[in-house]
Amino acid sequence: MSIGDYLFYSFVGICVVFCVLLLLMAVIKIMMYEPRAKGEPIPEGAAPAPAEAPAPPVPLAPGSAGDVKLYDTDPRDAALIMAIVADELKKPLNELRFISIREVRK
Amino acid sequence: MENLTDILLRLWETSGLFLLFSDWRQPVMIALACLLLYLGIAKKFEPLLLVGIAFGMLLANMPGSQMFHPEMWDEYAAGTVTITDIFHNGGMLDILYIGVKSGLYPSLIFLGVGAMTDFGPLLANPKSLLLGAAAQLGIFGAFLLAGAIGFDANVAASIGIIGGADGPTAIWLTTQLAPDYLAPIAIAAYSYMALIPLIQPPVMRLLTTKAERECKMEQLRPVSKRQKIIFPIVVTIVVVLLLPSVASLLGCLMLGNLFRETGVTDRLSDTAQNALMNIVTIFLAVSVGGTALYYRFLTPETLAIIVLGLLAFEMATIGGLLLGKLMYRLSGGKINPLIGSAGVSAVPMAARVAQKEGQKANPSNFLLMHAMGPNVAGVIGSAVAAGFLLAIFGI
Numbered sequence: 001m002s003i004g005d006y007l008f009y010s011f012v013g014i015c016v017v018f019c020v021l022l023l024l025m026a027v028i029k030i031m032m033y034e035p036r037a038k039g040e041p042i043p044e045g046a047a048p049a050p051a052e053a054p055a056p057p058v059p060l061a062p063g064s065a066g067d068v069k070l071y072d073t074d075p076r077d078a079a080l081i082m083a084i085v086a087d088e089l090k091k092p093l094n095e096l097r098f099i100s101i102r103e104v105r106k
Numbered sequence: 107m108e109n110l111t112d113i114l115l116r117l118w119e120t121s122g123l124f125l126l127f128s129d130w131r132q133p134v135m136i137a138l139a140c141l142l143l144y145l146g147i148a149k150k151f152e153p154l155l156l157v158g159i160a161f162g163m164l165l166a167n168m169p170g171s172q173m174f175h176p177e178m179w180d181e182y183a184a185g186t187v188t189i190t191d192i193f194h195n196g197g198m199l200d201i202l203y204i205g206v207k208s209g210l211y212p213s214l215i216f217l218g219v220g221a222m223t224d225f226g227p228l229l230a231n232p233k234s235l236l237l238g239a240a241a242q243l244g245i246f247g248a249f250l251l252a253g254a255i256g257f258d259a260n261v262a263a264s265i266g267i268i269g270g271a272d273g274p275t276a277i278w279l280t281t282q283l284a285p286d287y288l289a290p291i292a293i294a295a296y297s298y299m300a301l302i303p304l305i306q307p308p309v310m311r312l313l314t315t316k317a318e319r320e321c322k323m324e325q326l327r328p329v330s331k332r333q334k335i336i337f338p339i340v341v342t343i344v345v346v347l348l349l350p351s352v353a354s355l356l357g358c359l360m361l362g363n364l365f366r367e368t369g370v371t372d373r374l375s376d377t378a379q380n381a382l383m384n385i386v387t388i389f390l391a392v393s394v395g396g397t398a399l400y401y402r403f404l405t406p407e408t409l410a411i412i413v414l415g416l417l418a419f420e421m422a423t424i425g426g427l428l429l430g431k432l433m434y435r436l437s438g439g440k441i442n443p444l445i446g447s448a449g450v451s452a453v454p455m456a457a458r459v460a461q462k463e464g465q466k467a468n469p470s471n472f473l474l475m476h477a478m479g480p481n482v483a484g485v486i487g488s489a490v491a492a493g494f495l496l497a498i499f500g501i
Binding site for chain 2: 001003005006007009010011012013014016017018020021022023024025027028029031032088089090104
């Protein structure tokens, strides 16, 4: 095979990979598309709307202290999360301000 | 009656020590196997595979061990020997090698990989697939270079697949296109995968600006369980319809993932991830290592493969980064180009490297989940590339 043939196969190969993955991308987009009528509640898995109506007040989990509000979160998990964030950011905990911690349910 | 000198001489000539020094390449291979064992054990270079590969290499190169017979496999390829003959006359590694030759082990490894992989980040950001595709530039770039320096197309394709940074895919394709080169290609693929944290960062820093590396990405949207279940089924149907040659590899990857996501096959998922994966890893590693016999491994071609493999990894990283940069521009700075480098597969090491580099530039940057999208897309991309190469050169 000549170098031109290698070049040709390389070009065709990368095009095939792009085409197949583009097709998969289109398929995923179709899969992820969930039509809903106006006013219908948001289906499971869809991104939450940015301007969501304020949720009814949820009682704070026992152990909530200061400004940090814990929703559906154990104090132990919250402490772990805050410690991990502080460690990752390389900043002392007292320089960080946590507003609330909420468990995101799928 | 023989005298004592003759007896001692004959004993010496039949001993492993005599055979060991009858060819300088044998002690060199034993030393190389020990070096790989050291790298696997002490330096933790992909130890789960490298230790087995190195030990297989050691066993096969011990003088008189008769563990692996490549000539028998040549005859099998020529049609003069059957699998039954190999069972009767082969060594232990010959018998284990049947699983490599048939493509069984790489596919079963993919079953486990699928069971361990969360495609959620990819589903949440389908554009990741493009980054996974761009990183396949390494495969075709290395294929081109290998062809340019005189390798046959089959061997060039097998060398190129090192750039997919996916050990099972590399082994799967090489056993079918260039089985004589299996050992150097597998060793190069796994060694460079272990070296991803050293190979990628210099290129990442060279090709991206500080502002690009600092870019923070928005949180990924959640993906429903139903979407995660449908995904492996749809991918299998779409890709196998387009490239039937990749059915075993991609089919097993997606089956493993389906086991993981259905919620009703937890036991199977657990077996695929743990027991089966571990057993197949042992068989695969030892038999691949066993193919590295001194008279076939220590050649100038092996050196060329090692160099081309490194270039393949670098080109793959460059491909992903360049498309990442383009997406950064087109998205108005919403996509961090570093995640493009994770398109080279090597799950999850490449994603971790992207996370680390992103955090170096901006300590509040969390790219790991964003990089997992291109990372798993790279696995699919390299399987597609392997399917293409097999369809073209496997005739």
